[in-house]
Amino acid sequence: MWSVSVCIAATLVLAVASWLYRWQHPTCNGNLPPGSMGWPLLGETIKFFAPNPTWDTPPFVKERMKRYGSIFKTSLVGRPVIVSTDADLNYMIFQQEGQLFQSWYPDSFTEVFGRQNVGSLHGYMYKYLKNMVLYLFGPESLKKMLNEVEHVAARNLEKWAGLESVELKEATANMIFDLTAKKLISYDPKKSSENLRESFVAFIQGLISFPLDIPGTAYHKCLQGRKKAMTMLKNMLQERRANPRKVKTDFFDYVLEELDRGDTILTEAIALDLMFVLLFASFETTSLALTVAVKLLRDNPRVLQELTEEHDNILRNRENKESGLAWKEYKSMTFTFQLINETVRLANIVPGVFRKALKDIKFKGYTIPAGWAVMVCPPSIHLNPDNYKNPLEFNPSRWEKMDQKGASKNFMAFGGGMRFCVGTDFTKVQMAVFLHCLVTKYRWKTVKGGDIVRTPGLQFPNGLHVQMTKKDKQNQDPTSKN
Template identity: 30%
Template sequence: MGMAFGILYAFLLLVLSTSLCLRRRKRRSEDKYKVPPGSMGWPYVGETLQLYSEDPSVFFATRQKRYGEIFKTHVLGCPCVILASPEAARFVLVTQAHLFKPTYPRSKERMIGPWALFFHHGSYHMRLRKLVQGLLSPNALHGLVPDIERIVISMLESWVGLEARTFHAMEKLSFDVGVLTIFGDRLEERHKVELKKNYLIVDKGYNSFPMYLPGIPYHKAIVARKRLHGVLSEIMNERRKKGVRENDLLGCLIDSKDDSGEHLNDDQIADNIIGVLFAAQHTTASVMTWVLKFLHDEPKLLESVRAEQTAIQETNEFGSRPLTWAQTKSMSLTHKVILESLRMASVISFTFREAVADVEYKGYLIPKGWKVMPLFRNIHHNPDFFHEPKMFDPSRFEVAPKPNTFLPFGNGVHACPGNEMAKLEMLILIHHLVTKYRWETLGHQGEIEYCPFHVPKHGLPARLRRASGGCVARCKQSS
């Protein structure tokens, strides 16, 4: 008994001394470098509610004005350091990227899946990134132009005469293009219906507060995520039984092998498919919604874009022939409109990284395990880099922006591999929209909602109508 007590006493002394040692070491580290200033908000909740209910420009700008270009906060259950300068973004995403692993809050990782490309670094990440980049490279996108054009035309025709929320229409378009990229054009309708039904539930819960009470959006999303995995497994099994190699993303994932000849398992494939769907949908849909609003609000610019696109339409016998990749690359003014929309909207306000060790930056300590968030939005709206940043001015992109000041798709090895696909989708949409249709936006012209991607109020309600037949006739006569 006495010996047991002595051993326990010695063990407790060892634990206590180790703890005090670690605390002294931590204090010495914090004495040398202090954690950045800022507010951690309420316990557990932090400042999450403010971030997702306010204008993100105001949320970050007020804190930046108060604390400087590096400050702390607490969102989505995580302590975070916010960095609001081009140099800091480059430090985290490029020059010292090895010190910051890609990560999301645990609640979001659980929705997409831990094997998704953008949660990893190292050999697994490089293998998958190379695969996805190859599929979405310009050479590969050439062949997708007719299929994307078909989806765009179908969506616009379904909108004619109806009052619809632009954002919802753009979500549908982006989802269908994402499905095309992942599964090709031969996915069975029953699978597509089940995918969309469960994906929408997961999507709704993705940005909800992560509580596990039955009946709330997050819990429903967890359940739908399991069903979604089941649908994807069924599609994979049917593909394998057919034994035919497909050149879509699913086919590439199924066929992929690592250096030792190992294939990806179903969990890895499913997580990456869901990750691509998430990456392909909301950001693209948000930007396209803003493109429609910006063009609607700038009549002279709209006419210039229409003139550029009408000239292309004329070379295609007024739309009787499909667009080509070369034609999309010739849309110089339209491309500048997209770039300026990406800057103005900045629908991705920041990206998440996690410090893998204690990191010193400009005299401050970024503790190991803290999330690090380079702020794209504030950089894009900084008058030091963009003259009169609140003005919509595509001509500013006649000259390339300064390095690390325009980051709509991120930077470094984790930059979005689908950026060319997103721009292609937007170019094809704008071509058909401005040459064949006219639209008017309805109500709440200047109001914005944040959920969490900021879009015009109520998703920009709009009514679409076909351009008058006389327009095409006049164009033909003038030619």
């Protein structure tokens, strides 16, 4: 009996040891990149989510780049992952969408964004949804929206100037959310019995957190926030269907028209997930970018002065002084667009872009196995001194001789390839118009906060509290310290 127990125990030990060895030393039909798989199942997830209070490349990535090179393997949230900080591989990943790679996100992301969300769909369905989104965020729609964006920014700035201080991240998020929700679903927070924005606040707080679905954790609150928001959106959809409008006034009407077509490939589940993602993506990343821009402008008076001069010139050269921004004036904001690019380059709001290999892929002597996840790491490119001189310096003028229009091997703040962010133009319109209204009529000073932390997503843990005052005609110095 004793000998049988010993044999069973020995077999179990050998099985566990074999499993641990296979975990630490995965194999493929070729040469895997170097790296560590970390602890079984957990991998290196805890280190990946460790806080980083700097603008620099996350220590998790930076340390492994020094140790293993520009391409390395790891394991995150239970999945083997190839991390790419190689500009050539990143470019190939974006360009070979649907051929060698396809969009993929960890199960924890899919849970919070929905299994039918636009980021998880491929091929014709993705292109179909992309064209739907361009109906709202395309250039022609933005031209018509320009004056409304300016009016919203001006109205909110005037309101904030009457307060002792305003927490800028939250304030701009509310501003952009209300505008976007109006365009998408005609949502009016003053008339609604439920606060849709509150559900998104809970969602955001746990979005990029350790994926532990236990009551009390940030991730659990995130899932609950999504559930509540989706219930509200579904109720709105059903109410709109029960009381259809004769004239289309928002994106919801357009979606309903598509759903009612006999030959449509759109489903209610896909439509609701699309609305959810659009609401989130349109305000959260833009409000973060605006908060970063305002902080950096305050810390760099010369940049603020050059930006102010550009916008003062727009007002000075305007024939009708009472008219709002014209599309031609918006397109003339050369330095503003340089500043936006520099802000998103330094902010790296999206710390990683995930794809999945569709087949074994050979690259620079390494093999990326079929089925493995691949994480493109934008910070490693945007903060590489070989690509940008003094990369941690805020210097919008560096973009004078650089491509500003889209993605490149060295700039991927808005993604790349066929999944280049369709909301990029909408983001730039909102940022440029807000900055125009801000620097031409207001000055501000930091009251408290302004520190950043990455976990790995960018956050302002103590907010950015600023005091705004309206400029008078006798005192137009944008660098005044008040």
